[in-house]
Amino acid sequence: MNKTVLAAIIVVIAMLGFTYVAVGMAGGMGGEGDWVNKLAVLGAVVLVIVTSFVNWDGIGEYKNELPFGWAVIFLGLTIWAIWYFLAGYPVNAYSQIGEYNEAVAAHDAKFEAEHANMDEETLKEMGGSIFIVQCAPCHGLQADGIDGKAANLNARLEEKTIKDVINKGSNNQLLGMEMPMPDRNGLMNANTGALVTDAEIDAVAKYVAGGMKGTEGADVFAGTCAACHGADGKGVDMVGPSIAEFNPTLVANVLKHGKKGAIGAMPAFNNLTEAQVKALGAYVTSLSK
Structure with missing residues (x-):
């Protein structure tokens, strides 16, 4: 060949x-x-x-000599391109995009300063407005997930979501860092000394989704989940996130890193300011209370 x-x-x-x-x-x-x-x-x-x-x-490679004029033009264009990117436009020249970015950055800084010390009610009010624009298209105006199209934010977790996480594990950086939860092959029930069974997964999923009320599934939770998520399910610092309720930190981490689960994938929302993230965290947290 x-x-x-x-x-x-x-x-x-x-x-x-x-x-x-x-x-x-x-x-x-x-x-x-x-x-x-x-x-x-x-x-x-x-x-x-x-x-x-x-x-x-x-005309093919190795068949014809490169004309001298072409070589000179190529060399000249190469030198010009290096100058253009290092010393010419857009580094030292006016740019409408650059002016726009500077204006946006200045506005964001002003916005952050004005809303740095909002009270809880003001945060929730702002968060509700942001939710309508940024979140409602997927989660619905009532945050009910639009018949399973997205997560229902009126409750922390649903049964199908809990089962999916237990079976497949999770690495959604809900703590803001890489702290993956193992799949079912790495989950041991301390009460029985064996890996969790399908029946135990069903029971603990109903228990957590039901607000951790009643007795069915409580023993499985205590023997399998409480070590990382806490006896009350509200999370353990640097170990496991809250699975009992939303909190502003949890919401902020989902917005920053996105999330994958039983329904699908939610993208990260890196276009929000710190004040907006804080407001959304307060609003979403209030929905499940």
């Missing part, structure tokens, strides 16, 4: 791999109706193949 052809094949495979990774990092190929990403990837594939294999009018 010709070395040039072999090199082209290698380049095609590498470029397709890079394209796949880039699309994945950018959020995937999207749904079936997301033709924009699909067409972009198809265009990249065609471009790589055409560039690697099509011989334009006999």
Whole structure:
């Protein structure tokens, strides 16, 4: 096989791999109706193949000497590009985008200063307004999850969510750091000295979802869950998050890191200011009380 052809094949495979990774990092190929990403990837594939294999009018690598004028132009453009990015625009020149970013940063700083010491009622009021804009499209105006489309925020956890976490484990950084919960193969019931069973998972899921009331499932919780989540389920610092109720810190960590669970994936919301996150935390916490 010709070395040039072999090199082209290698380049095609590498470029397709890079394209796949880039699309994945950018959020995937999207749904079936997301033709924009699909067409972009198809265009990249065609471009790589055409560039690697099509011989334009006999011009090919290793076949013709590069014209001297082309070399001079290429070198000149390279020098100009280095100057442009290091000393020219946009570093030292006016930029509408830069001006806009500066204005937004100044406004955010002013907003943070004005709302640094809000009382609880003001926080909840602001949080309700932010919720309508940022959260209600998925969770609903009543925060009920719109018939299972998203999490019901009027209760801390539902049975299906608890079962999914127990069976699959969790690594949603609800404590603000990497503290993964093992799946069922790593959960031991201290009362029996054995791994949790399906019946025990059903019982403890009903117990936690029911507000930790009654006796059914209480022994399983005490022997399996309390060590990390506390006897009252309100969490243990640096060990496990609260599973009994929402709290502002928990809400802030979900907004910062996003969350995956039985229903699907929630993206991170990094466009909110600290005051807005605090307000949302106060509002969501108040929903389940």
